[in-house]
Amino acid sequence: MPVVCHRSRISDDRFVVHKVKDFSITTNFDCGDLDLNEFFQTDAANYRSELLAETYTLYLKGYRKLGPLAFVALANDVIKLSKPQKRKFIHHQKRYLKEYPGVKIARLGVDKQYQRFGVGTQFLNLLKAFFTTDNRTGCRFMTVDAYNDEKAPIFYEKNEFDFLHDKDASDRTRIMFYDLKRFVAT
Secondary structure, three states, rough: OEEEEEOOOOOOOEEEEEEEEOHHHHHOOOOHEEEEEEHHHHHHHHHHOOOOOEEEEEEOOOOOOOOOOOOEEEEEEEEEOHHHHHHOOOHHHHHHOEEEEEEEEEEEOHHHHHHHOOOHHHHHHHHHHHHHHHOOOOOEEEEEEEEEOHHHHHHHHOOOEOOOOOOOOOOOEEEEEHHHHHHHOO
């Protein structure tokens, strides 16, 4: 079954992504990371009311009563590419732009009981489709400040994200990006 995309929802044959309007569904969320849990349980609603981020949830299609499998908070972003990166990703004369539009994965968490089953990868693929279907926002890149630990960068690399640079190699987070044009091509 193909991906079906609506204004605030996207689905495929197994999963559906909805924009969160009632944040009470985040109350029991536990992805095993206290910072992420706290964000979704207490901060996400404020981010929405302050127009800083929108939160979406992933459900197993037809099994909504099981509860949310995962949450993601998305925000607008820009990305500054180096000259070699511009040559690699931007194949037209608009390489002179200093910044390119993107969508930032501000937070992403998969509930502990659904980790290691491909749920995070499926969520990312649906988000990639969401932002490339009918060119919703005109963003070229998906970005994330991935925790610089033993898991997060590997997860994003597996999902074809690249490090923006090495300047943050010893920082708490690493800036990573994905070229949405690659998703359109596949």
